[in-house]
Amino acid sequence: MTSFTVEARALGAQDMVPLTRGIARAASAPGSRRPEEFHRRYAAAPHGACIAFARDGEGELRAGIAATRQKVLFEGREVHWLEVGDLFNDFGRGRGLCRARAVLAAGQAFAEAFGGFAPEKHPVVYGLPGRRAHRLGLRHLEWEVLRSENELRLDLARLEARSAAGVDVEEVERFPVEVEGCFRRFAEGRAALLVRDAAYLNWRYGGEGEQKFRVALARVDGELRGYAVYRAGWILDWIARPEEEGVAGELLSWSVARARHEGRATLSLVVPDTAPEWLAFQRRGFRAHGTREFLCFRSFQRPAIMSWLFKNWFYTRGDTLR
Numbered sequence: 001m002t003s004f005t006v007e008a009r010a011l012g013a014q015d016m017v018p019l020t021r022g023i024a025r026a027a028s029a030p031g032s033r034r035p036e037e038f039h040r041r042y043a044a045a046p047h048g049a050c051i052a053f054a055r056d057g058e059g060e061l062r063a064g065i066a067a068t069r070q071k072v073l074f075e076g077r078e079v080h081w082l083e084v085g086d087l088f089n090d091f092g093r094g095r096g097l098c099r100a101r102a103v104l105a106a107g108q109a110f111a112e113a114f115g116g117f118a119p120e121k122h123p124v125v126y127g128l129p130g131r132r133a134h135r136l137g138l139r140h141l142e143w144e145v146l147r148s149e150n151e152l153r154l155d156l157a158r159l160e161a162r163s164a165a166g167v168d169v170e171e172v173e174r175f176p177v178e179v180e181g182c183f184r185r186f187a188e189g190r191a192a193l194l195v196r197d198a199a200y201l202n203w204r205y206g207g208e209g210e211q212k213f214r215v216a217l218a219r220v221d222g223e224l225r226g227y228a229v230y231r232a233g234w235i236l237d238w239i240a241r242p243e244e245e246g247v248a249g250e251l252l253s254w255s256v257a258r259a260r261h262e263g264r265a266t267l268s269l270v271v272p273d274t275a276p277e278w279l280a281f282q283r284r285g286f287r288a289h290g291t292r293e294f295l296c297f298r299s300f301q302r303p304a305i306m307s308w309l310f311k312n313w314f315y316t317r318g319d320t321l322r
Helices: 013-025 035-043 096-114 131-140 179-187 198-204 245-261 276-283 306-312
Strands: 005-010 049-055 061-074 077-089 124-127 144-155 167-172 192-194 214-220 223-231 234-240 266-269 287-299
Touching: 005 096, 013 035, 013 049, 013 061, 013 077, 035 049, 035 061, 049 096, 061 096, 061 124, 077 096, 077 131, 096 131, 131 287, 144 276, 144 306, 167 245, 179 198, 179 223, 179 234, 214 245, 223 245, 234 245, 245 266, 287 306
Parallel strands: 077 124, 234 266
Antiparallel strands: 005 049, 049 061, 061 077, 061 192, 124 287, 144 266, 144 287, 167 214, 214 223, 223 234
């Protein structure tokens, strides 16, 4: 039986080549991505990244897992969670469960090295796994499904136009430093959500090309009060306090205009069904539709167990890599 040498550490520059080659070689990896995409996802992440590799007796990389460290406001204090972006395995060797031994060894080493109590370790690991990773994680790596994700979808033909006086919306290329103050205001009363500062937002939404992210800022009397991030028929990120309907309405109008400019018939977003935005968007005409996506996690610190996260974690579609 093949034995594996497992390495688990913070991502270093020397890890990028084996990481990209390992993912490209893995039979489970859908499609192909350019090296610069991996660099942006992991090496350029504001708070760093973590990896675990499993090598066979000949030193060849057989499996691995890579995750980005994300700053999270967790019950009023800042900690780091891990967002798994890639889990790969060379399924071309072996049969049955033996084919997965390398990735299971990497996954277990990853959890032992990085999962645990803050601030030294990461209370939560999360992500949106593919079908095979989902099955392996639930069965062998102690992952749990937080929820079967739903999307809120708006039929643009049925939208009633609204406008609010005193709200100025501006489309920008990059987020300003002041966006963190806007986020802190939005975060009041929420127990868990990723910290949205300029460094994080410009990293997450700094893409170029045909699928470029579009960003709009909403101001009232010059003060930044909300923003929206749009791409390809989706509102990927959204910050606007629910009671500030004028701000929300103007950001939605901007998003609708973007979608219509692209010739789209619908506009969608993801927010938890326990968040106030879930009903607020439905009052504006959005309707819930099921998806085939499952938000999975593993918890290493209370109170972040399933029931607590289900109720208290606010996230958007942009908080997970796709």
